[in-house]
Amino acid sequence: MLHDPSAAEAVSTSALKLHFGETVVLDGIDLTLARGRTLALLGPSGCGKTTLLRLIAGLLGPTRGRVAIAGRTVADAASGAFVPPEKRNLGMVFQDYALWPHMTVAGNVAFPLQMRGVPRAGRRQRTLQALDRVGLAGFADRRPGELSGGQQQRVAIARAIVAEPQLILFDEPLSNLDRELRETMVGELAALIAALALTAVYVTHDHAEALTLADEVAVMRGGRIVQLASPDRLVATPAAPEVADFLRLGGTAEVEPWDDRWRFAGSPVELPLRRPAGSGPARVLIPTAAVSLAGTGIAATVLRTQFRGDGHLAAVAPEGLAGVELQVLSQVRLKPGDSIRLSIDPDRIHVFPPAGRVS
Numbered sequence: 001m002l003h004d005p006s007a008a009e010a011v012s013t014s015a016l017k018l019h020f021g022e023t024v025v026l027d028g029i030d031l032t033l034a035r036g037r038t039l040a041l042l043g044p045s046g047c048g049k050t051t052l053l054r055l056i057a058g059l060l061g062p063t064r065g066r067v068a069i070a071g072r073t074v075a076d077a078a079s080g081a082f083v084p085p086e087k088r089n090l091g092m093v094f095q096d097y098a099l100w101p102h103m104t105v106a107g108n109v110a111f112p113l114q115m116r117g118v119p120r121a122g123r124r125q126r127t128l129q130a131l132d133r134v135g136l137a138g139f140a141d142r143r144p145g146e147l148s149g150g151q152q153q154r155v156a157i158a159r160a161i162v163a164e165p166q167l168i169l170f171d172e173p174l175s176n177l178d179r180e181l182r183e184t185m186v187g188e189l190a191a192l193i194a195a196l197a198l199t200a201v202y203v204t205h206d207h208a209e210a211l212t213l214a215d216e217v218a219v220m221r222g223g224r225i226v227q228l229a230s231p232d233r234l235v236a237t238p239a240a241p242e243v244a245d246f247l248r249l250g251g252t253a254e255v256e257p258w259d260d261r262w263r264f265a266g267s268p269v270e271l272p273l274r275r276p277a278g279s280g281p282a283r284v285l286i287p288t289a290a291v292s293l294a295g296t297g298i299a300a301t302v303l304r305t306q307f308r309g310d311g312h313l314a315a316v317a318p319e320g321l322a323g324v325e326l327q328v329l330s331q332v333r334l335k336p337g338d339s340i341r342l343s344i345d346p347d348r349i350h351v352f353p354p355a356g357r358v359s
């Protein structure tokens, strides 16, 4: 078995498949993650993100394909090779913290060191250091039940980093926290991951969390990776409408050729965008930043509004365009049912590549 601890690749999977009976849960997952980077697995419930994390952890074995960690094959369906989780040198942080209530905070954090046979004196020192790193220096002798949810999650993180594993796996670690605390913790976690130069795989269904924390994001759907790219690239050039929808980048619509331009499919409403010669029907993203309220322009009705820090985000239905929903950010609060007019900045419209071709 190849083992190269200096390998630049922290994790790689090739042609990974997992079936539960007849059900295909993961289908052809190929990814590589370099050391010191954070990869988010992002997607709706049931898309297979937790299953992929469990395959990397060794809590499941693949039906087909291979998983390698730091250049070492840890699972290979073809040869039957399989390294159990405790021998993969991983740290794991789960949604429910998984702390033992009867043990002190220090006892919980020291557990991985105890499992590795580190002597007592060294254990105490490394435990206190890990607690210090997550901002819980004075909490060693408390019980988990005496801590807030955010503090308990930090104990779980201290336990995951105490043995300095080569890779940390996070499974929706913030989803049990309330919204405000979650927003604070995302920033803290991102800072901690950077300060400790951790290599991490982070499962979440929250696009804001993924785009804040990760160097690379794999957007998953139906057991496949639809697009794997940096947050900037995902936002600028989503490969498919489902990526744009999941990241809430704006509205998507079908368009058809109209002269040297486009128009919304099945309607006379033109889109102010020049069409490359020879191009056929397409799907486009009209990002929120491309849409503004105007005195003249496309007539639309307000469906819903929601306050964001920088204004009121309104979902609007352009008249005569069945199934198209756009978003516009307004400084004044709009009400459902209001009639408005929209102008669209053509330079910001993104035309998706034809189905099957990823940019």
Ligand SMILES: Nc1ncnc2c1ncn2[C@@H]1O[C@H](COP(=O)(O)OP(=O)(O)OP(=O)(O)O)[C@@H](O)[C@H]1O
Pocket: 020, 023, 025, 043, 044, 045, 046, 047, 048, 049, 050, 051, 052, 205
């Ligand atoms: N042990 C199992 N037996 C059969 N099907 C399973 C099993 N575990 C998971 N699945 C199915 O596999 C699919 C992927 O599950 P998985 O937990 O990986 O999704 P997820 O993207 O992490 O979703 P969530 O965010 O809801 O946890 C789901 O359709 C689920 O029902």
